[in-house]
Amino acid sequence: xxxxxxxxxxxxxxxxxxxxxxxxxxxxxxxxxxxxxxxxxxxxxxxxxxxxxxxxxxxxxxxxxxxxxxxxxxxxxxxxxxxxxxxxxxxxxxxxxxxxxxxxxxxxxxxxxxxxxxxxxxxxxxxxxxxxxxxxxxxxxxxxxxxxxxxxxxxxxxxxxxxxxxxxxxxxxxxxxxxxxxxxxxxxxxxxxxxxxxxxxxxxxxxxxxxxxxxxxxxxxxxxxxxxxxxxxxxxxxxxxxxxxxxxxxxxxxxxxxxxxxxxxxxxxxxxxxxxxxxxxxxxxxxxxxxxxxxxxxxxxxxxxxxxxxxxxxxxxx
Amino acid sequence: xxxxxxxxxxxxxxxxxxxxxxxxxxxxxxxxxxxxxxxxxxxxxxxxxxxxxxxxxxxxxxxxxxxxxxxxxxxxxxxxxxxxxxxxxxxxxxxxxxxxxxxxxxxxxxxxxxxxxxxxxxxxxxxxxxxxxxxxxxxxxxxxxxxxxxxxxxxxxxxxxxxxxxxxxxxxxxxxxxxxxxxxxxxxxxxxxxxxxxxxxxxxxxxxxxxxxxxxxxxxxxxxxxxxxxxxxxxxxxxxxxxxxxxxxxxxxxxxxxxxxxxxxxxxxxxxxxxxxxxxxxxxxxxxxxxxxxxxxxxxxxxxxxxxxxxxxxxxxxxxxxxxxxxxxxxxxxxxxxxxxxxxxxxxxxxxxxxxxxxxxxxxxxxxxxxxxxxxxxxxxxxxxxxxxxxxxxxxxxxxxxxxxxxxxxxxxxxxxxxxxxxxxxxxxxxxxxxxxxxxxxxxxxxxxxxxxxxx
Numbered sequence: 001x002x003x004x005x006x007x008x009x010x011x012x013x014x015x016x017x018x019x020x021x022x023x024x025x026x027x028x029x030x031x032x033x034x035x036x037x038x039x040x041x042x043x044x045x046x047x048x049x050x051x052x053x054x055x056x057x058x059x060x061x062x063x064x065x066x067x068x069x070x071x072x073x074x075x076x077x078x079x080x081x082x083x084x085x086x087x088x089x090x091x092x093x094x095x096x097x098x099x100x101x102x103x104x105x106x107x108x109x110x111x112x113x114x115x116x117x118x119x120x121x122x123x124x125x126x127x128x129x130x131x132x133x134x135x136x137x138x139x140x141x142x143x144x145x146x147x148x149x150x151x152x153x154x155x156x157x158x159x160x161x162x163x164x165x166x167x168x169x170x171x172x173x174x175x176x177x178x179x180x181x182x183x184x185x186x187x188x189x190x191x192x193x194x195x196x197x198x199x200x201x202x203x204x205x206x207x208x209x210x211x212x213x214x215x216x217x218x219x220x221x222x223x224x225x226x227x228x229x230x231x232x233x234x235x236x237x238x239x240x241x242x243x244x245x246x247x248x249x250x251x252x253x254x255x256x257x258x259x260x261x262x263x264x265x266x267x268x269x270x271x272x273x274x275x276x277x278x279x280x281x282x283x284x285x286x287x288x289x290x291x292x293x294x295x296x297x298x299x300x301x302x303x304x305x306x307x308x309x310x311x312x313x314x315x316x317x318x
Numbered sequence: 319x320x321x322x323x324x325x326x327x328x329x330x331x332x333x334x335x336x337x338x339x340x341x342x343x344x345x346x347x348x349x350x351x352x353x354x355x356x357x358x359x360x361x362x363x364x365x366x367x368x369x370x371x372x373x374x375x376x377x378x379x380x381x382x383x384x385x386x387x388x389x390x391x392x393x394x395x396x397x398x399x400x401x402x403x404x405x406x407x408x409x410x411x412x413x414x415x416x417x418x419x420x421x422x423x424x425x426x427x428x429x430x431x432x433x434x435x436x437x438x439x440x441x442x443x444x445x446x447x448x449x450x451x452x453x454x455x456x457x458x459x460x461x462x463x464x465x466x467x468x469x470x471x472x473x474x475x476x477x478x479x480x481x482x483x484x485x486x487x488x489x490x491x492x493x494x495x496x497x498x499x500x501x502x503x504x505x506x507x508x509x510x511x512x513x514x515x516x517x518x519x520x521x522x523x524x525x526x527x528x529x530x531x532x533x534x535x536x537x538x539x540x541x542x543x544x545x546x547x548x549x550x551x552x553x554x555x556x557x558x559x560x561x562x563x564x565x566x567x568x569x570x571x572x573x574x575x576x577x578x579x580x581x582x583x584x585x586x587x588x589x590x591x592x593x594x595x596x597x598x599x600x601x602x603x604x605x606x607x608x609x610x611x612x613x614x615x616x617x618x619x620x621x622x623x624x625x626x627x628x629x630x631x632x633x634x635x636x637x638x639x640x641x642x643x644x645x646x647x648x649x650x651x652x653x654x655x656x657x658x659x660x661x662x663x664x665x666x667x668x669x670x671x672x673x674x675x676x677x678x679x680x681x682x683x684x685x686x687x688x689x690x691x692x693x694x695x696x697x698x699x700x701x702x703x704x705x706x707x708x709x710x711x712x713x714x715x716x717x718x719x720x721x722x723x724x725x726x727x728x729x730x731x732x733x734x735x736x737x738x739x740x741x742x743x744x745x746x747x748x749x750x751x752x753x754x755x756x757x758x759x760x761x762x763x764x765x766x767x768x769x770x771x772x773x774x
Contacts, residue, residue, distance in 0.1 A: 040339070295600075317593075
């Protein structure tokens with residue numbers, strides 16, 4: 001090892017590992033910049049103001065919950081909604097009925113493309129208004145074609161229906177063979193006995209695999225915290241249905257579970273001014289959907305070649 | 319370049335790169351949300367989902383006032399009304415049937431004057447701009463300074479009425495222009511009348527219809543006496559006696575010569591629209607609301623349409639069914655209903671009592687007895703269900719239908735009713751339910767559309 005050179009003035013030389021002014025400034029600049037970059041990169045975390053509560057975090061899986069657990073969860077949800085919206089909701093956990101399998105039929109001859117169903121759905125299911133989330137997309141197609149590539153769902157004429165077009169509303173098809181259920185890594189979505197594919201919003205991790213798997217673009221993701229005006233909140237809620245969702249979870253049409261599992265028609269059926277939407281129990285031979293599937297000569301399942309077997313049928317008046 | 323210098327340069331470059339990234343993150347540059355084009359709102363008057371129109375059959379069932387439908391107030395019962403045709407062989411409708419074309423004070427809703435004035439003041443649409451320009455300066459000043467108070471409202475109402483009625487009667491200047499009505503959803507009747515290029519009284523009538531279409535919330539459609547001719551798009555079914563019996567206008571007559579009452583109008587419709595009638599019988603035609611599960615649909619709170627009237631009928635036991643329901647009530651329930659006075663505070667207990675007893679009756683075996691239901695007009699669906707025989711599985715559905723038939727004006731029916739319920743030109747127009755609390759949806763949407771246009 002060579003001896004360190006002595007200073008010309010004869011003062012003792014600083015030790016080799018001592019920090020000089022330059023190296024101090026350089027290191028400070030690097031450290032400051034590094035910290036600034038780190039702070040900037042974690043900045044989005046500050047915007048996450050919709051984090052789950054501890055109770056919600058420790059909640060059991062839906063299918064493993066006892067009735068007592070569920071009662072506690074429902075009370076927690078009611079408390080949370082009341083705190084946020086100033087209105088005490090009525091949240092229920094409605095189970096599928098025995099001997100019931102829901103089927104939806106939509107008469108393409110009758111649909112006039114007024115989008116009343118879209119807005120009734122938003123109002124009934126507490127969907128976010130800003131950014132607007134809508135479960136139903138109404139496609140406008142030129143007459144004589146069922147080519148989805150020619151569809152437009154941003155149509156905005158002065159009046160509907162327009163000459164030369166027909167309209168095809170698309171929403172969750174409640175498939176018998178749902179690809180979205182297969183891809184969910186945490187089993188947060190599943191198909192119930194009455195055919196409705198449901199989502200447990202408290203179990204969803206927001207990976208969006210289901211959104212990618214769905215061939216109908218029926219699933220919606222809450223990129224931001226949903227915003228619903230207080231006076232527009234629908235207080236009749238279901239756990240697997242229209243209770244308010246948080247940021248970062250998926251949602252989709254559930255055939256208005258809070259209504260249909262209580263025996264009522266979905267909101268989109270009730271609101272349709274043309275009577276184009278029909279809903280019922282396919283296991284009941286007297287139901288209108290049984291009649292339609294038996295007697296109407298033409299009906300299609302959208303993208304049936306995908307093997308998803310939708311429970312949503314489109315038909316035409318012959 | 320020495321190793322130290324290289325290291326220094328690399329660190330400096332990395333620092334610079336991180337600094338740029340930090341600035342980019344903090345300023346959100348390149349990360350702003352891209353706005354998708356807004357999905358246009360075509361027709362958003364969707365919140366009123368209830369079918370609250372009353373058909374003629376409902377009115378008959380309820381024993382309501384049918385004087386509006388009494389043809390023989392004006393016509394001679396012994397001879398059919400003479401038909402007059404114009405040059406195109408279209409029937410000329412008597413002026414008495416066309417109804418008043420001028421607006422009266424009652425036509426502006428009690429709480430709607432403010433909204434109407436606001437629309438005029440703000441020139442919120444081309445029609446409002448037109449109305450505003452038709453006002454004199456002093457009238458404009460009065461409306462500009464309008465604030466809801468008794469005196470001010472009276473003046474404003476008079477000004478608005480005179481402005482609207484002037485537009486209606488002013489035949490020299492056509493009210494309809496495509497640009498003016500771009501954003502207005504015109505009714506079927508308006509379009510039909512417009513195609514006929516009307517003049518005189520018919521033009522005044524058209525102007526009123528246009529104003530009603532432009533202000534669907536603010537102005538009421540008071541056209542009880544209207545008769546819409548030209549049933550169907552082909553224009554061939556344009557004769558009163560295609561559907562009415564020539565010698566008795568209160569009877570309907572399909573092509574096979576049967577006489578039908580108005581309550582059976584569905585069968586008349588079915589005589590021409592066979593496949594539609596078949597679909598309708600199966601529940602596959604027309605608007606529907608209520609319960610898909612017809613077997614287990616108890617009455618809910620929002621299905622009691624008129625609680626005071628129902629409580630009154632029950633406590634007075636005005637008919638055998640009311641008497642039967644009264645017997646099913648507990649003693650405290652009877653006391654509660656007998657002392658019931660409509661007010662916000664005591665409606666809930668009375669409503670609960672009524673719901674409890676009605677839903678208890680639904681759960682029992684069939685309540686039908688000929689004596690009990692004597693004089694009550696049963697709906698075709700009830701009658702056909704009864705023909706199937708008393709089966710336990712259908713008793714709940716049958717009982718509900720029977721109760722609906724017995725109290726047609728007091729309870730909401732959850733099934734579709736008859737053709738005239740949707741296709742009846744005499745029926746009051748939608749919406750007839752109270753608007754939801756909060757700002758009116760149509761206004762809210764108008765504001766939203768405005769802000770979107772401003773943003774563009």
